[in-house]
Amino acid sequence: VIAMAEKLVPVVCPWCSVGxxxxxxxxxxxxxxxxxxxxHPTVNRGKLCPKGVASYQFxxxxxxxxxxxxxxxxxxxxxxxxxxxxxxxRIIAEKIKEIKETYGPEAIAFLGSEKITLEENYLVHKLxxxxxxxxxxxxxxxCQYSNAPARTKVFGSAPAxxxxxxxAKAELIVIWGHNPAETAPVFFGQYIEKAVLDNGAEMxxxxxxxxxxHKYASIHLKPYPGTDLAIALAMLNVVISExxxxxxxxxxxxxxxEELKESVKxxxxxxxxxxxxxxxxxxxxxxxxIATKRTALLVNEGLNQHVNGFEFALALANxxxxxxxxxxxxxxxxxxxxxxxxxxxAMSGIAPNKLPTGKLxxxxxxxxxxxRLWGFKIPDWVGLDLTSMIREIGNTIKMMYxxxxxxxxxxxxxxxxxxxxxxxxxxxxxxxxxxETAKYADIVLPAxxxxxxxxxxxxxxxxxxxxxxxxEAPGEAKPDWLILVELAKELGLGEYFKYEHPDxxxxxxxxxxxxxxxxxxxxxxxxxxxCFFPCTEPGEGTKILxxxxxxxxxxxxxxxxxxxREPPEMPDEEYPLWLTNFRxxxxxHTGTMSFESPSLKKxxxxxxxxxxxxxxxxxxIKSGDLVKVETKxxxxxxxxxxxxxxxxxxxxxxxxxxxxxxxxxxxxxxxKMAELKAVAARVSKV
Ligand code: SF4
Numbered sequence: 001v002i003a004m005a006e007k008l009v010p011v012v013c014p015w016c017s018v019g020x021x022x023x024x025x026x027x028x029x030x031x032x033x034x035x036x037x038x039x040h041p042t043v044n045r046g047k048l049c050p051k052g053v054a055s056y057q058f059x060x061x062x063x064x065x066x067x068x069x070x071x072x073x074x075x076x077x078x079x080x081x082x083x084x085x086x087x088x089x090r091i092i093a094e095k096i097k098e099i100k101e102t103y104g105p106e107a108i109a110f111l112g113s114e115k116i117t118l119e120e121n122y123l124v125h126k127l128x129x130x131x132x133x134x135x136x137x138x139x140x141x142x143c144q145y146s147n148a149p150a151r152t153k154v155f156g157s158a159p160a161x162x163x164x165x166x167x168a169k170a171e172l173i174v175i176w177g178h179n180p181a182e183t184a185p186v187f188f189g190q191y192i193e194k195a196v197l198d199n200g201a202e203m204x205x206x207x208x209x210x211x212x213x214h215k216y217a218s219i220h221l222k223p224y225p226g227t228d229l230a231i232a233l234a235m236l237n238v239v240i241s242e243x244x245x246x247x248x249x250x251x252x253x254x255x256x257x258e259e260l261k262e263s264v265k266x267x268x269x270x271x272x273x274x275x276x277x278x279x280x281x282x283x284x285x286x287x288x289x290i291a292t293k294r295t296a297l298l299v300n301e302g303l304n305q306h307v308n309g310f311e312f313a314l315a316l317a318n319x320x321x322x323x324x325x326x327x328x329x330x331x332x333x334x335x336x337x338x339x340x341x342x343x344x345x346a347m348s349g350i351a352p353n354k355l356p357t358g359k360l361x362x363x364x365x366x367x368x369x370x371x372r373l374w375g376f377k378i379p380d381w382v383g384l385d386l387t388s389m390i391r392e393i394g395n396t397i398k399m400m401y402x403x404x405x406x407x408x409x410x411x412x413x414x415x416x417x418x419x420x421x422x423x424x425x426x427x428x429x430x431x432x433x434x435x436e437t438a439k440y441a442d443i444v445l446p447a448x449x450x451x452x453x454x455x456x457x458x459x460x461x462x463x464x465x466x467x468x469x470x471x472e473a474p475g476e477a478k479p480d481w482l483i484l485v486e487l488a489k490e491l492g493l494g495e496y497f498k499y500e501h502p503d504x505x506x507x508x509x510x511x512x513x514x515x516x517x518x519x520x521x522x523x524x525x526x527x528x529x530x531c532f533f534p535c536t537e538p539g540e541g542t543k544i545l546x547x548x549x550x551x552x553x554x555x556x557x558x559x560x561x562x563x564x565r566e567p568p569e570m571p572d573e574e575y576p577l578w579l580t581n582f583r584x585x586x587x588x589h590t591g592t593m594s595f596e597s598p599s600l601k602k603x604x605x606x607x608x609x610x611x612x613x614x615x616x617x618x619x620x621i622k623s624g625d626l627v628k629v630e631t632k633x634x635x636x637x638x639x640x641x642x643x644x645x646x647x648x649x650x651x652x653x654x655x656x657x658x659x660x661x662x663x664x665x666x667x668x669x670x671x672k673m674a675e676l677k678a679v680a681a682r683v684s685k686v
């Protein structure tokens with residue numbers, strides 16, 4: 001008789017940044033199912049979306065990596081032989097030493113991930129610096145990096161301003177380039193639907209597609225992709241020229257109003273209509289609503305994933321500041337990261353110019369302080385962002401160490417990325433599956449999945465929560481933090497990586513990253529609801545940011561003059577349509593995990609392209625036809641869905657499959673954001 005010891009282990013959902021809590025039901029180290037936590041007084045109150053319900057399925061997939069692998073075939077072919085952990089560590093350590101001696105540490109680049117915990121991202125950061133490189137980034141470069149630097153410029157700090165519950169208290173909800181009904185479904189049901197259905201809030205949707213939440217919207221603006229900036233500039237023009245701004249707030253809490261006023265004076269709604277295709281009167285209507293109502297402004301990748309996303313984010317930061325929709329209860333604004341661990345990577349300072357403390361690598365005093373804590377020298381130069389790293393492969397970048405990211409599929413112009421990966425001298429990938437990127441690796445290290453390790457996650461409302469180990473990893477797979485610790489020992493860096501449990505790493509984070517000082521393992525264990533960062537002492541989190549002042553040197557919001565900037569590629573005679581992309585509720589990122597979850601793959605089986613009936617007629621396309629979608633980078637074959645749910649002149653494909661064959665790697669000079677959501681395309685029946 002086998003003892004069936006059933007355990008309920010509290011976990012945080014592994015997927016999106018809503019950060020729902022539930023129980024993993026563990027039987028002898030194996031997860032059988034999940035249980036809802038109805039009594040828990042936090043985000044989801046017992047509710048889960050289809051991904052949350054399926055979240056244990058990929059963990060039990062037979063395709064999980066179980067042993068370290070060494071490449072025996074060509075790069076990209078996916079042919080490997082199994083090796084021992086000792087051999088894997090030895091090969092990697094020797095290669096790192098060889099590359100450092102031949103080219104210097106600046107030939108090595110690291111990527112953290114939105115799929116691993118705060119502790120693990122922190123160790124990726126620490127190991128890269130211990131090896132001597134600042135070439136450090138994560139695939140979230142293509143997620144948050146328009147909004148975050150723009151808000152830091154205006155407010156001195158980037159994260160979302162308020163807890164989710166404040167969305168339900170707003171009078172107006174503006175959902176702009178965001179589809180929370182599919183990307184953050186529990187948040188949508190718990191807070192947005194509550195605001196609209198129970199509290200009578202008005203809703204505005206700004207999106208070239210009709211998203212699943214648009215049925216509640218009183219106004220739906222449908223701009224061409226990449227032209228949202230024109231609408232935001234016109235809204236600033238309306239609010240300022242009609243003197244609808246919050247005078248007291250502008251006077252007491254901002255600087256730079258006159259320069260902003262001057263910069264937007266010519267951007268009338270009629271001007272914006274010509275660029276965006278949105279009627280001028282509708283732009284006026286929404287601008288007046290934002291200026292007169294307590295507003296929750298929800299943005300996501302429709303803002304972020306554009307080369308002009310930085311300017312768009314600056315315009316929106318200006319707009320919420322001059323309308324006084326910040327620093328108080330009942331408003332909401334900020335980035336809604338695709339993954340809760342995107343925040344973990346960002347807050348561990350995973351970026352080419354940052355320290356984990358949030359200070360810059362070029363800040364000598366900040367570096368010296370961290371060198372004292374860590375005990376080793378930190379490089380003082382600014383490293384490369386992700387796209388620049390890929391560009392430099394075959395030139396200055398010789399080796400990449402990728403933890404959990406799947407850039408062969410998620411990075412723009414993915415065929416180009418794959419060709420670049422072939423040119424590396426050495427590639428290490430740590431992951432739970434043999435991803436498209438892992439197929440290019442020299443060594444693949446099998447990692448433990450979520451639910452197989454303890455660690456910290458951070459949701460979009462800045463809630464810091466602990467998730468606990470509920471299952472044993474398959475075969476010889478190990479948690480990412482442990483792999484990094486063991487590799488550090490092999491590299492002779494063991495004295496700086498003396499951790500035996502994630503609690504010890506979190507305690508170090510408590511002393512290194514000021515905003516997490518109070519998020520101790522003990523506090524989080526006793527308070528499953530977690531805390532809101534900045535959390536400077538246990539029990540002292542910050543629910544609403546900027547109540548007393550902004551994080552700038554003078555405590556004021558620094559309004560920024562903004563100019564119109566065209567997307568880098570516009571439709572023309574050869575490629576007459578705009579191509580954009582969207583997320584589906586049943587899949588996540590490049591599908592590494594959701595494609596291995598049978599209930600999700602069955603319900604959301606394949607990619608397709610949405611096309612408006614007028615465009616479909618022009619090209620002789622019917623629903624279900626196999627069509628070729630082409631851009632200057634490449635082409636993909638997909639089925640067509642002819643639907644009014646996308647505006648004329650625009651086609652749209654889900655993100656999770658092959659759309660990045662078509663997107664553009666050109667980047668913004670400050671944010672290094674590529675163009676993932678607005679490229680010129682054509683479509684033809686096959
Ligand atoms: Fe998980 Fe997000 Fe769904 Fe909640 S809404 S169950 S966090 S995927």
